[in-house]
Amino acid sequence: MAKKVAFLQGNEAGAQGALYAGCKFFAGYPITPSTEVAEVMSAELPKVGGKFIQMEDEIGAMAAVIGGSLAGSKSLTATSGPGLSLKQELIGYACIAEAPVVIFNVMRGGPSTGMPTGPSQSDVMSAKWGTHGDHPAICLVPASVQEIFEETVRAFNLAEKYRTPVMIMPDEIVAHMRERIVFPEPGELEVINRTAPSVPADQYKPYDTKFGDVPPLAAFGSGYRFHVTGLNKAEDGFPTTKAALVQAEEERQVRKVDANIDDIVTFEEYMLDDAEVAIVAFGSTSRSARYAVNEARKAGIKAGLFRIRTFWPFPDKQIKALASKVKAIITPEMNLGMCTIEVRRCAEGKAPVHGIFRVDGEPINPGQILDKIKEVK
Amino acid sequence: MAFDYEKYIRPGKLPHIWCPGCGHGIIMKGLIRAIDSLGLEKNNTAIVSGIGCASRLPGYLDFCTLHTAHGRAAAFATGVKMAKPEMNVIVVGGDGDGTAIGGNHFIHACRRNIDMTYIIMNNNIYGMTGGQFSPCTPTGAKASTTPYGNPDPAFDVAKLAIGAGATFVARGTAYHATQIDKLIAEAVQHKGFSVVEILDDCPTTYGRRNKFKSVIEMMNRLKDIAVPVKAAEKMTPEQLQGKILTGVLYKEEKPEYTTEYAKVIERAKGGK
Numbered sequence: 001m002a003k004k005v006a007f008l009q010g011n012e013a014g015a016q017g018a019l020y021a022g023c024k025f026f027a028g029y030p031i032t033p034s035t036e037v038a039e040v041m042s043a044e045l046p047k048v049g050g051k052f053i054q055m056e057d058e059i060g061a062m063a064a065v066i067g068g069s070l071a072g073s074k075s076l077t078a079t080s081g082p083g084l085s086l087k088q089e090l091i092g093y094a095c096i097a098e099a100p101v102v103i104f105n106v107m108r109g110g111p112s113t114g115m116p117t118g119p120s121q122s123d124v125m126s127a128k129w130g131t132h133g134d135h136p137a138i139c140l141v142p143a144s145v146q147e148i149f150e151e152t153v154r155a156f157n158l159a160e161k162y163r164t165p166v167m168i169m170p171d172e173i174v175a176h177m178r179e180r181i182v183f184p185e186p187g188e189l190e191v192i193n194r195t196a197p198s199v200p201a202d203q204y205k206p207y208d209t210k211f212g213d214v215p216p217l218a219a220f221g222s223g224y225r226f227h228v229t230g231l232n233k234a235e236d237g238f239p240t241t242k243a244a245l246v247q248a249e250e251e252r253q254v255r256k257v258d259a260n261i262d263d264i265v266t267f268e269e270y271m272l273d274d275a276e277v278a279i280v281a282f283g284s285t286s287r288s289a290r291y292a293v294n295e296a297r298k299a300g301i302k303a304g305l306f307r308i309r310t311f312w313p314f315p316d317k318q319i320k321a322l323a324s325k326v327k328a329i330i331t332p333e334m335n336l337g338m339c340t341i342e343v344r345r346c347a348e349g350k351a352p353v354h355g356i357f358r359v360d361g362e363p364i365n366p367g368q369i370l371d372k373i374k375e376v377k
Numbered sequence: 378m379a380f381d382y383e384k385y386i387r388p389g390k391l392p393h394i395w396c397p398g399c400g401h402g403i404i405m406k407g408l409i410r411a412i413d414s415l416g417l418e419k420n421n422t423a424i425v426s427g428i429g430c431a432s433r434l435p436g437y438l439d440f441c442t443l444h445t446a447h448g449r450a451a452a453f454a455t456g457v458k459m460a461k462p463e464m465n466v467i468v469v470g471g472d473g474d475g476t477a478i479g480g481n482h483f484i485h486a487c488r489r490n491i492d493m494t495y496i497i498m499n500n501n502i503y504g505m506t507g508g509q510f511s512p513c514t515p516t517g518a519k520a521s522t523t524p525y526g527n528p529d530p531a532f533d534v535a536k537l538a539i540g541a542g543a544t545f546v547a548r549g550t551a552y553h554a555t556q557i558d559k560l561i562a563e564a565v566q567h568k569g570f571s572v573v574e575i576l577d578d579c580p581t582t583y584g585r586r587n588k589f590k591s592v593i594e595m596m597n598r599l600k601d602i603a604v605p606v607k608a609a610e611k612m613t614p615e616q617l618q619g620k621i622l623t624g625v626l627y628k629e630e631k632p633e634y635t636t637e638y639a640k641v642i643e644r645a646k647g648g649k
């Protein structure tokens with residue numbers, strides 16, 4: 001049977017990806033340019049017995065999805081910059097309570113209300129540093145409608161596998177563009193569900209490291225009784241201030257991601273084998289970059305593209321290797337240098353890193369990147 | 378035989394953190410007796426709280442317990458209830474937690490009429506942080522941030538809940554201990570969003586600053602100001618001056634949220 005093909009908007013594809021991943025609960029608050037995710041979920045979730053709720057604000061939405069997840073439903077919220085700022089406190093809660101949830105954040109201009117309908121890539125630092133305290137961060141940055149679908153599935157997989165909130169952050173251009181999408185058949189993409197406890201209820205501890213860095217998670221109402229708190233907790237879930245326990249718990253939470261970077265980090269290398277100038281880009285900007293690389297090659301310049309697909313954890317190792325291979329790196333991005341800072345950090349001075357920054361609500365076009373390639377080659 | 382509280386207390390979790398004379402423990406015992414009288418199944422009951430002295434309550438009890446962030450309990454609880462409508466959901470928290478930082482979640486949970494019980498332990502102060510005034514601190518009272526007396530007017534929590542759409546609203550006090558279980562039990566049985574405000578005391582941060590010489594004096598005040606709704610009907614406005622009504626203040630049958638959402642699912646599945 002031929003696969004189902006559709007002409008879909010990015011946000012719609014995100015909602016479809018969530019459904020494919022088995023999402024059963026959505027809580028959100030409307031905000032441009034992410035609202036279509038909520039609209040599709042409100043229509044589709046009840047058809048599969050799932051639940052949709054429009055909360056009073058983004059804080060409430062974040063709270064509700066954590067509650068829903070702890071009660072056993074794969075849960076999604078969607079928002080954009082100002083809403084992301086409001087969600088931050090409880091994103092930290094999801095980190096420390098180790099509740100799997102997915103946050104679909106469409107990047108628009110900021111700070112504050114900024115440019116509600118203008119594209120941006122300026123929330124990537126918020127994804128890692130937005131909530132207080134040390135905590136793990138996973139953030140995916142898709143570049144096409146098809147990829148939004150697939151990466152939303154992966155976001156759920158990572159959330160479930162590592163018991164942590166995962167962010168997927170398309171920029172407004174990718175979220176609002178319409179493209180052809182081929183729907184994966186059921187079973188074609190891997191769908192991961194959290195590990196349920198195997199021990200009897202009276203022996204269950206929600207953070208039992210006997211089972212490794214990602215302890216099994218029971219659902220409320222499933223016969224397991226346990227306590228969840230936002231305070232630093234011991235393995236049994238109850239608050240503790242014992243120095244050794246707190247230190248170990250904090251380190252484990254971060255290690256869940258840090259020790260599995262190769263499982264989480266994804267990227268695409270395009271024409272990099274013999275490249276002298278490398279573009280490091282993500283989201284819609286990477287599409288302009290690919291075009292620019294092709295044009296540069298036509299002009300005899302050895303250019304290539306390193307496309308970041310997972311922004312956090314950052315592909316440190318790969319960028320470091322890239323920097324020791326090329327003469328120059330160009331980092332076009334719709335912000336004032338957030339990815340550039342990271343690339344410079346990883347490049348360790350081995351290659352100069354030239355940023356192209358745009359925060360005027362206009363996309364970075366291939367011509368701009370091509371000019372830079374010619375300038376630095 | 379004396380009532381067996383131990384059955385519901387998590388082993389090893391006592392002593393609690395509350396100060397001697399704090400009313401929170403009285404309310405916890407009332408909640409336990411209410412749960413016992415209803416025979417709620419432990420595995421099927423979630424107790425959710427925010428942050429504050431009052432919000433430490435769930436940790437002591439042997440249920441599915443969720444100690445959330447300051448003010449957010451009602452919103453977390455909404456997620457739990459949506460995912461598992463068959464669970465009994467009880468929210469507990471302080472006056473600051475529920476009506477200041479959590480005020481928005483509180484009124485919207487009232488409006489939705491989602492089936493859960495919200496027990497608000499109103500000691501008129503932010504106890505945990507050392508006695509700053511809350512939206513329930515009486516005008517003129519002293520708090521650590523109102524050294525010249527509180528200029529703010531206070532919320533009437535019950536009126537707020539009724540105005541926002543809660544379909545069961547009751548009020549009791551920490552002094553009237555045996556009434557607490559009855560009010561909570563009736564609230565839990567009510568289908569819809571029920572609010573039980575329990576007037577409470579914080580001797581440590583409120584009593585001390587407001588010339589209460591002892592916990593007994595604070596408790597006696599609760600006794601003196603409380604007037605059961607029935608008794609109030611026979612009293613003149615003058616007699617009711619400075620009094621606070623207790624008992625079931627409001628009750629109404631209205632469509633409940635998760636039941637209504639089940640209909641949404643039916644309509645969606647039927648393509649309507």
Ligand SMILES: Cc1ncc(C[n+]2csc(CCOP(=O)(O)OP(=O)(O)O)c2C)c(N)n1
Pocket residue numbers: 428429430431432447470471472473474475498500502503504505506511579
């Ligand atoms: C976001 C946030 N803001 C402030 C605080 C500090 N804080 C902790 S408890 C509390 C007040 C609690 O008062 P109440 O809810 O009345 O409970 P009580 O301690 O009186 O029982 C405050 C302000 C916090 N934990 N989180």
Ligand code: SF4
Pocket residue numbers: 394395396398399400401430431500504505578579580581582
């Ligand atoms: S500070 Fe007040 S509210 Fe907190 S435990 Fe002590 S008496 Fe109770």
Ligand SMILES: [Mg+2]
Pocket residue numbers: 471472473498499500501502503504511
């Ligand atoms: Mg209080």
